[in-house]
Structures are given as structure tokens and as C-alpha cells.
Amino acid sequence: MSPRLRDVAAGALPWALLLLMAAAGPAARAADTSAAQQLLRWSAQAGQPGDAAAGRVFFTSRHGGEWSCASCHGNPPTTNGRHESTGKTIAPLAPAFNPKSFTDTAKVEKWFRRNCRDVLERECSAREKADVLAFLQGLQP
């Protein structure tokens, strides 16, 4: 590389980095996990492997409240769901039908926390999460 070219490149690098940061924005997160990893993680915490059959029952039950997971995500959640109160389209939850599903740890945490409170009025246990992941992983085209 000629000195002149190196000079230009060195000058351009911070700009390129800044542009990248500006484009990504503060909310952009990397795909840092997968549904398979999440299943392993919750199974390890629960001390037993996720049970797909139990997960199916959990997913479709109302748990004494007004909503089930399936109320918004659909049953089976392999196609677009619809938010029960707003009507907004929700992308398929089953990983085989949505490559972005369960690929962001912070999002997984956030939505389990919020949605479990909405459906069960409490947070879900590791075992319940493992069961749901096993159920969702079992849904294949």
C-alpha cells in the first residue's frame, strides 16, 4: 500500500466505523444465540430435558387467566400470529418457520418475562421454558 493510500485508508476508517454505528443504532443487537442453545440452557437450569408434549399443553393452556401463549402466537405457531387485543401481525414463533426466532438472548429474556406475566401473572420457571422450547423445536415443515 502506498503511503498516500494508507493515509486515506487511515482517515476513512473512523468514518466507516461511525457510519456502521449510526446505521446499527442503539437497539440493534447481534444474533448471539439459537433456539437449540436456549433449549439446552433452560434444560440445564431445570435439571431435566425439555418435554415437548408438556410444552404443547403449557403453550395452549390458559392457566386460569384470559390468554394462552397461543392466543397471540397461534396454534401451532408455525404461521403468522395475531395480537389478541391489537390485531397486529406477529411473526411465526417456531424456529423452523422463522430464522430470527430465539436468536437474541436479550429479546428471549424480555419476551418470556413480559408474556409469562401476561398469561400466568408470574414469570415462567426454567422447566416451563425448556418444555416450550422443546415443543417449538419439534415443529417442523
Next chain:
Amino acid sequence: MSRVLAFVAGALLLSAAPFAAQADGGRRMPAQVPPAYAAECGSCHLAFPPGALPARSWLRMVSGLDDHYGTDASLDEATVQQLSGWLVAHAGTWKRVREEPPQDRITRSAWFEHKHRRIAPSAWKLPSIRSAANCAACHGRAEQGEFDDDRLRVPAGLDARSRRAFDE
């Protein structure tokens, strides 16, 4: 030296650009929407334009996200601060939006009720609409922040009287 100055100026511009306070206060979606707004406020419902509510309504809303109209929409504090700053900077200041609506609901706003006065109350419950919050059922470009009357589409099953509101 001049390159350093240009770099600093550029860095300032770039970092500020996505959240530039244009304090327009109008009804249109601001040109720059923080990615966190689309991600956090646009998952369960449309990412509504900040001009749809006055600043005090937005402030109340973001301070009570753990019980957001019956659902848990809680966020980390940093995101709450970021979004509340943006919402307040772009909150509605035009005539019919100044009054805070009951429960800070956009759909109870004077401007919303006026604009939709010819829609039968029963129409909102149609399966093709489901909720007055589902703007995109009729406003075809709502996801892009456009609510122009000439972009309307008639949802399935709409009664004849309500449909007439679409023709005018």
C-alpha cells in the same frame, strides 16, 4: 488539523442525527425514528406517530409500561429514557391533540374521534379490524407512518354506512 476538526464535526453530526429534535409536533411520523422505538413499541401494535398524543400523555405512558393497558411492556431504564426523550421532542402540539385523552389512549383523543366519527362503533370489532388501535386494517401505509385519506382500503365485512366514510 482541519481533518481532525472535520472528523469531530462529522462525529457529532452522525451521533446526533438519528435523534435530532425537530420538535415538529405534527401528525406525521418524524423522518428519523429510533430503532428502539420500532422494536419496542412496534411489536404488539403499530409504532404510533408521537404526534398522536400530547407530551404529558407520553410521559405518563412510558413511566407505567409494566402495566400497559393490561399487558407487561416493561423496558430497561436506559431505553425508557431514550424513548421518552424522543416522544416528548416530537409529541403532538397541534390544535386537536393538546388535550390529554382519557387513559392516554390515542383512540379516545378528540382528533381521533373526530376523524373516525362516521365509522360505526360495531365496525371496530370486525375480525378484519379487531381493534381501533389496528390502524393498518384501513390505513394501508400506516406502517410507514402515512395516514392520508387517499390511501384508505375498506376492510372485509364493513357495513355500508361506515363504508361511505371512505368515499368522501
